[in-house]
Amino acid sequence: MHYLFLRVTRFSPGYPHTHREREDTENIVNSDAFWRSFISKATVEGRIEHELWDFKETLPMWHATNSDGRAQAKVKTAEDIAAFANANGGCLLVGIRDDKTIVGIGDTERERENRVKALSDVLVELIQYPRQIWKIHQLLANDADGTERLCLVVIVPRAYEPVGVKGANGSYIYPVRHGTSIARENPEKLRHARIHDKNDNFDFLERLQQFVRDN
Template identity: 25%
Template sequence: MELRLLKELVKKGEGEHVEFKLKSNHPEKIVREMVAFANTGGGKLFIGVGDDKSIKGLKDVEEDEYTLTKAISTYIYPKINFRSERIPVSIDRDVLVITIPRSIDKPHYVIDSTGNRQAYIRVEDKSIQASREMKEIMRRGRGERDIRFNYGEKEEKLMRLLDEKKSVTVDVFAAFAGIPRKMASNTLVVMVLARILEVHPHEILDRFTMSLAYQSN
């Protein structure tokens, strides 16, 4: 990548596929962004760029790249594909650009020092924790298999609820249908995979709506 292109990309700011980090002194936090990109639509991580779009660069880019590569190997499971590139921005400073493609092996997790693991996804310009439903959608959505399900009483209640509310959460659907939360969750996941519903992830509560493709049929 040339410096000119780097400046153009930085000028556009952070977004669904772009994240800026001024330094790499907290690599265990940076890997969250990488996992979120891999679990969503891929993206680029610019290290040496501030939130204010200032291009400061890194003085010891080799050390930063080594530290991050080690953190990626230590904290991310399963392993992700990525490519790193150094872009000189002055005589003694470089910006490190890490490109992470959309993964087919998702969900990927960040593993902390205690062994706990958490998946992240990208929503607009933020990396947020993935809900149970999002993790199931990622896990069961590997490949392009046709998803089949029986349209029964709970599915009929869901459609009636969506006609009224336009969007629902797992808990609202479970209460309306009078079914356990786990059953409501699984029903929504299956219907997203069947492309009847769309999921709208949020850091507090995911919402589910009718898919545009299904409505047009």
């Protein structure tokens, strides 16, 4: 079975500065073993959703049948990603139902490739930031029958500047994740909350590692 992998192997200037920090971050971000372990722990029945991650069966932008609905769905997807960056970082895991069943992002190779590309294109188009603030990691995970399914993990650091999303009317909005919900904030308020930040950071990954160790 063939899959199209769009990996980012170099991080932009705002990412961890030292070689060791970059290497450690890349090792976690690109580790299939870590993400499979994390999913197995985070999908235990009865476990509540967390501010640092969100599971989605699919993305509505992939299924919208008219231009208005598609435009709104694209903005919503971009907001989900930017909201992590404007809070404390986090990850969006796509291809996993609310009941934590792994379903993947498509049934055919062409469908999966098109959906990965569509997501990447939308984030580039709608997210306003000096550099790419997200990383799309493609992950093969087994469903209940043991069949490999392609899922996506979108990893987002805490940004040290406000991250905007271009809305359907052309104006910019600044979503931020509060717990498991999303609110829109004034960019100056977000900027003030980051007055001591020096760069984008992936500190949330340490919390995810601790979560895996503790559960």
